[in-house]
Amino acid sequence: EAGVVQSPRYKIIEKKQPVAFWCNPISGHNTLYWYLQNLGQGPELLIRYENEEAVDDSQLPKDRFSAERLKGVDSTLKIQPAELGDSAVYLCASSLDGGAQETQYFGPGTRLLVL
């Protein structure tokens, strides 16, 4: 069974440019998460989806970040415009549902460098 797939794995852009990350969760997983991981720190939740509904986006900087999960499967996270401080790893995870004991499975992440 395929795990969580993310693309691209690496992205280098200049500041003020837009960028988008794509995530395909494990088949059948209804809950999808986007995390941000700065160098040397643990991941921090940006947004959580239950099917196509964003149920927790309190940590998402809405002035420049947006996300969507239109059909309740794949998801896209966008930054527009990117800033130098957005350089980080963006992780996607999925779980069967949003239950507190459900294991979250993480993708390999997209490493973003903003110049």
Add this chain to the structure above:
Amino acid sequence: DAKTTQPPSMDCAEGRAANLPCNHSTISGNEYVYWYRQIHSQGPQYIIHGLKNNETNEMASLIITEDRKSSTLILPHATLRDTAVYYCIVRVGDNAGNMLTFGGGTRLMVKP
């Protein structure tokens, strides 16, 4: 969710047991202890979780003290591939959003 405290780094000899401690002195009765690890350039990987009983699976054992204020993750025979950052997370055990709050973790270096 309760906060956890872990040593920033530890070394372990290959083939020996790695014992990773975690303090969670403010843990509540309905909070579970979870362990994830993150190997370099990969996403975090679930290892094990428990409420108050000790737990064991094919990857590791989790020992939780009787007062639940601390726990230890045990990798019985560490290999070089176990070199990673290990995160101890305390999480509410109801349907409260399934959020994982990661701290700094312990960077385990397994040496030959």
